[in-house]
Amino acid sequence: MSELYYREALKRGQKETRTRVSRGQSPCLPVLDDFIPAAKALGGVDLGVVQVPSAFVVGTKSRARENAFAANFMPVMDVKSEFAVKWQRLCQAHLTEGIQEPIKAYEYLNRFYVEEGNKRVSVLKFFDAPQIAARVIRILPERTPENAGYFEFVDFYARSRINEIEFSRPGGYAALQKLLGKDQEAVWTEEESRRLRTVWYYFRTAFDRCGGGKLSLLPGDALLACLEIYGYGALQDKGAEALQQLLKKAWEEIALRQEPEPVEVHMTPPEEKPSLIQKVLPTGAKPIRAAFLHDGSPDSAAWTRGHEQGRIYAQQALQGQVEATAWFDVLSAGAEQAIESAIAAGNTVIFTTSPRLLPASLRAAVEHPEVTFFNCSLNTNHRYIRTYYARMYEVKFIIGAIAGAMAGDDPVGYLADYPIFGQVAGVNAFALGAQMVNPRAKVLLEWSSVGGNEAAEQRLLSRGARLISAQDMTRWGMDDRESLGLSLITESGRVNLATPLWQWGTYYERLLRLVRSSTARQEYAGTSRALNYYWGLSAGVVDLRCAETLPPPVIRLAETLKGAVASGLCRPFAGALYDQQGKALESDGDLTPEQIIRMEELVENITGAIPVYDELTDLAKATVDLVGVGKASRDRRG
Numbered sequence: 039m040s041e042l043y044y045r046e047a048l049k050r051g052q053k054e055t056r057t058r059v060s061r062g063q064s065p066c067l068p069v070l071d072d073f074i075p076a077a078k079a080l081g082g083v084d085l086g087v088v089q090v091p092s093a094f095v096v097g098t099k100s101r102a103r104e105n106a107f108a109a110n111f112m113p114v115m116d117v118k119s120e121f122a123v124k125w126q127r128l129c130q131a132h133l134t135e136g137i138q139e140p141i142k143a144y145e146y147l148n149r150f151y152v153e154e155g156n157k158r159v160s161v162l163k164f165f166d167a168p169q170i171a172a173r174v175i176r177i178l179p180e181r182t183p184e185n186a187g188y189f190e191f192v193d194f195y196a197r198s199r200i201n202e203i204e205f206s207r208p209g210g211y212a213a214l215q216k217l218l219g220k221d222q223e224a225v226w227t228e229e230e231s232r233r234l235r236t237v238w239y240y241f242r243t244a245f246d247r248c249g250g251g252k253l254s255l256l257p258g259d260a261l262l263a264c265l266e267i268y269g270y271g272a273l274q275d276k277g278a279e280a281l282q283q284l285l286k287k288a289w290e291e292i293a294l295r296q297e298p299e300p301v302e303v304h305m306t307p308p309e310e311k312p313s314l315i316q317k318v319l320p321t322g323a324k325p326i327r328a329a330f331l332h333d334g335s336p337d338s339a340a341w342t343r344g345h346e347q348g349r350i351y352a353q354q355a356l357q358g359q360v361e362a363t364a365w366f367d368v369l370s371a372g373a374e375q376a377i378e379s380a381i382a383a384g385n386t387v388i389f390t391t392s393p394r395l396l397p398a399s400l401r402a403a404v405e406h407p408e409v410t411f412f413n414c415s416l417n418t419n420h421r422y423i424r425t426y427y428a429r430m431y432e433v434k435f436i437i438g439a440i441a442g443a444m445a446g447d448d449p450v451g452y453l454a455d456y457p458i459f460g461q462v463a464g465v466n467a468f469a470l471g472a473q474m475v476n477p478r479a480k481v482l483l484e485w486s487s488v489g490g491n492e493a494a495e496q497r498l499l500s501r502g503a504r505l506i507s508a509q510d511m512t513r514w515g516m517d518d519r520e521s522l523g524l525s526l527i528t529e530s531g532r533v534n535l536a537t538p539l540w541q542w543g544t545y546y547e548r549l550l551r552l553v554r555s556s557t558a559r560q561e562y563a564g565t566s567r568a569l570n571y572y573w574g575l576s577a578g579v580v581d582l583r584c585a586e587t588l589p590p591p592v593i594r595l596a597e598t599l600k601g602a603v604a605s606g607l608c609r610p611f612a613g614a615l616y617d618q619q620g621k622a623l624e625s626d627g628d629l630t631p632e633q634i635i636r637m638e639e640l641v642e643n644i645t646g647a648i649p650v651y652d653e654l655t656d657l658a659k660a661t662v663d664l665v666g667v668g669k670a671s672r673d674r675r676g
Contacts, residue, residue, distance in 0.1 A: 051112030068097035348542025429574030438471025451503030483646025487658035
């Protein structure tokens with residue numbers, strides 16, 4: 039029997055050799071000594087005896103056995119050779135009692151090169167053993183930007199002792215631990231490691247069965263996608279078949295991870311194309327049923343109040359074409375249950391108006407492909423959900439110009455809220471607007487998500503700012519509309535000068551018209567990427583209101599800039615831009631929409647910084663966890 043196995047292994051080795059030769063590749067195993075100096079190997083780190091993934095054992099330490107194996111570790115020596123006899127003895131031992139003695143190997147970049155035990159590896163690989171016991175010496179490379187992901191693995195392995203899971207890009211291990219609910223610095227228990235290894239084994243089997251090998255991503259990337267959708271609990275205690283069903287439902291979300299630019303940003307509303315039903319029965323189509331789900335209530339949250347007013351406006355504008363209902367405080371009652379109830383009530387369009395509702399929206403969208411989902415957030419790369427947000431930075435640019443014109447030699451204050459995608463663009467656009475009309479203008483930056491709104495404003499006042507650009511709408515539980523937008527604060531009180539406006543009614547009317555005309559469905563089918571609507575002044579979804587107390591020339595300046603920005607003649611981020619250290623921001627004339635959305639560096643005339651995670655309020659942390667810029671994420675604390 040052992041001889042038959044050897045003959046089969048020999049065929050596999052010969053086939054691998056022929057294939058590699060035909061491709062102009064080396065038919066032999068890689069040799070570690072060829073690219074790592076022996077002195078460096080002597081200074082390696084002893085990891086002891088560990089289980090290593092069989093697929094990660096890829097070569098030999100020296101050339102001693104280079105020609106005995108094909109590149110897949112299958113034998114190429116004649117069946118009558120002494121080598122073949124020894125291979126067959128090991129094969130018999132494996133079948134009767136198992137191979138007990140660990141091999142000796144060197145690890146370099148999480149790949150293993152055998153010093154002793156090449157034939158053991160060959161036999162175990164022939165029988166598809168998932169892991170091989172090995173006494174391992176790790177050789178650490180010099181740190182470079184290119185191998186940053188490997189050193190993240192080294193840190194992760196030191197705490198978890200898990201070496202099977204890899205990711206295509208840096209940040210994967212931090213994301214994994216976050217999705218598992220593990221603190222980045224926590225040492226794993228043996229049970230926690232065992233549980234994840236079990237999930238990984240069945241997940242990897244299911245991924246391969248679904249055709250994962252055809253994708254240009256690693257199985258670890260697919261695991262992150264599934265954890266984001268279903269959560270860790272849903273993946274535990276499931277075999278390969280059950281996981282395979284989950285993967286099939288989420289396959290487009292997984293495939294999205296291989297896109298170099300996963301988000302497709304639409305800066306203007308597309309042309310509406312009537313559906314076939316509308317063409318045949320233009321007045322007889324059934325109204326669309328749309329549900330708006332909020333994490334707050336209109337009485338306590340101005341953000342929710344603005345969206346609720348937008349829903350009412352859109353329903354009135356589309357009278358008879360849309361039936362829109364609202365659901366409030368859905369986080370406290372259970373977001374997933376609320377979404378399921380909305381779908382059961384017959385709603386085929388779901389709007390969730392907060393990034394905090396994104397996880398529940400994603401799970402529901404995967405389970406209900408017949409429903410169109412929208413989430414109000416920016417730069418979220420999920421295939422099954424369309425996201426929408428407004429280019430408020432255009433209005434902030436104009437307000438910055440107003441502030442610059444009014445400031446003279448005094449500093450201007452900017453009170454930002456959450457360090458999330460799009461917020462930094464608003465801060466920078468304001469500063470650039472001020473600089474455009476007043477090259478000496480300095481902008482002092484503070485964050486209301488650090489210590490609260492009142493404390494942040496007091497910090498600006500103590501730094502000498504009297505012109506302060508505050509929030510776009512009232513804070514949670516507040517109804518002080520004088521604090522909106524740009525204000526002049528004096529000893530006698532606050533005078534509002536300019537107010538930015540979110541026109542959610544216009545936004546929702548246009549989005550619902552797209553859905554009704556089938557345009558949104560055609561856009562989704564026409565791309566493999568995530569869709570993000572990022573409309574601005576030209577679409578009428580943001581606006582600016584100037585106070586009559588502003589000098590007439592400043593009002594004319596604001597109106598002129600408003601028309602120029604809406605028409606595209608004036609672009610806030612055009613030309614050479616420099617950060618606080620004087621370094622040029624990468625640009626070929628204009629920043630792309632993606633660069634604007636992901637912006638993390640502050641421009642040169644701003645004094646202040648993006649807060650770190652531990653400085654934020656609990657509410658801010660919950661939002662930053664989902665859509666925060668990297669500098670404020672909890673994975674970069676300290």
